[in-house]
Amino acid sequence: MATARTSASERRRQILDAAVRVFARQGFHTCRVSDIADEAGVAYGLVYHYFRSKDEVLDTIFLERWDVMVEVIEEVDRRAELTAREKLTAITSFIVDSYRHDPDLMKVVIVEVTRAANTFGRTHLDAINRAYDRLGAIIAQGMAAGEFRDTITPQFAAMAFYGAIEQALTGWIFDMLPTGEKSFEQVKLFIVDTICGGLDAPPRPGV
Amino acid sequence: MATARTSASERRRQILDAAVRVFARQGFHTCRVSDIADEAGVAYGLVYHYFRSKDEVLDTIFLERWDVMVEVIEEVDRRAELTAREKLTAITSFIVDSYRHDPDLMKVVIVEVTRAANTFGRTHLDAINRAYDRLGAIIAQGMAAGEFRDTITPQFAAMAFYGAIEQALTGWIFDMLPTGEKSFEQVKLFIVDTICGGLDAPPRPGV
DNA sequence: AACACGATTGACTCGTCAGTCAATCCCCCC
DNA sequence: GGGGGGATTGACTGACGAGTCAATCGTGTT
Structure with a gap:
């Protein structure tokens, strides 16, 4: 069968892209990790699954x-x-x-x-x-x-x-x-x- | 008599100068207000006496x-x-x-x-x-x-x-x-x- | 069908820190 | 020499947010 609906690398990408938007909008220091997760449409913890x-x-x-x-x-x-x-x-x-x-x-x-x-x-x-x-x-x-x-x-x-x-x-x-x-x-x-x-x-x- | 040991404007200056050093060293976002107070040799609350x-x-x-x-x-x-x-x-x-x-x-x-x-x-x-x-x-x-x-x-x-x-x-x-x-x-x-x-x-x- | 295992969830912990405030100090003026 | 008021103190509060973790889900495998 083909890969899952969204593969691991796609998910990772999705989070990175969301982070770019959030960092650009709010700045790195003034945004929360939850903002990134929300923007990516993903649970908070998942960000930490892909990034330390x-x-x-x-x-x-x-x-x-x-x-x-x-x-x-x-x-x-x-x-x-x-x-x-x-x-x-x-x-x-x-x-x-x-x-x-x-x-x-x-x-x-x-x-x-x-x-x-x-x-x-x-x-x-x-x-x-x-x-x-x-x-x-x-x-x-x-x-x-x-x-x-x-x-x-x-x-x-x-x-x-x-x-x-x-x-x-x-x-x-x-x-x-x-x-x-x-x-x-x-x-x-x-x-x-x-x-x-x-x-x-x-x-x-x-x- | 002359002005007090350190006048209000001198104190203010002292805090500003300390803040410059701290901001330069650690960056605005990563320093604490207490760092500024310490650097100025002044109590924490005094920073808020001179600045909002x-x-x-x-x-x-x-x-x-x-x-x-x-x-x-x-x-x-x-x-x-x-x-x-x-x-x-x-x-x-x-x-x-x-x-x-x-x-x-x-x-x-x-x-x-x-x-x-x-x-x-x-x-x-x-x-x-x-x-x-x-x-x-x-x-x-x-x-x-x-x-x-x-x-x-x-x-x-x-x-x-x-x-x-x-x-x-x-x-x-x-x-x-x-x-x-x-x-x-x-x-x-x-x-x-x-x-x-x-x-x-x-x-x-x-x- | 049952298992294995990575993906995903979000409530929770724990530390941090901006800003507050009541108490104290000290200087100046009367 | 005493009283008024600004200067000074630092413990405390309240909020916030990074990172953790145990539970759940979903998919591929046997």
């Missing part, structure tokens, strides 16, 4: 997503035919699309982990740094190829780049930026244009 | 500091002799120096409020936006004067700029960036150089 603790639920959500992100960054980096700027464009695009596709998930990843310096951020520092290192490597290549200026360190440039992306996502999360297809595409362009091109007007030769 | 709730302590800390920041931004903006880039440099310098001077305070402001989309961030959105608006105005002036390119919106440029600063502070908070006088000064330059100059190498005429 409330923390483990968040950890799982974060790592699942972050691993995908790091993988994508590495994949993009491997495409030798792309310039550094094109690589940054592809990465920006992926992250913005991730938010477009599942804003709740990205909100949780960023607000509850990436920016939570006192709790989960510290726990997952290694994972976070892995992404930074990869980004820094891409920028370093761009510098070595003469495509980027090398007056700043690649590590810092990676921070500024990722900082701009995170700030844009935060803008959406806080409703400071309009959402909508056009806004998403525009912001992608803006991020790469700002970081690569800078704000300065180019010197106008002959004037 | 634990939340009010954080609110007070944030607003006190944020108001100073907005004021400085406005002050810098008023100095008509400065170029837009010089204004951004002055603001960056002020914020980085704020962190250098009192890392705990800036950590609390950023980690517990500015980036906490579910709790205090939302509460203080107006205050946060006031800073963004001011920054955006400075950049808009730069564009109008032909100093900056106007291919991106000033609002977005302000986000990228502030995002880079916050990310640098986060780097220090997470121990991802070296601290020390030289690092502080270098990062100031990097931030402005990255945002204004961009990563792209300038076209080399004659090559």
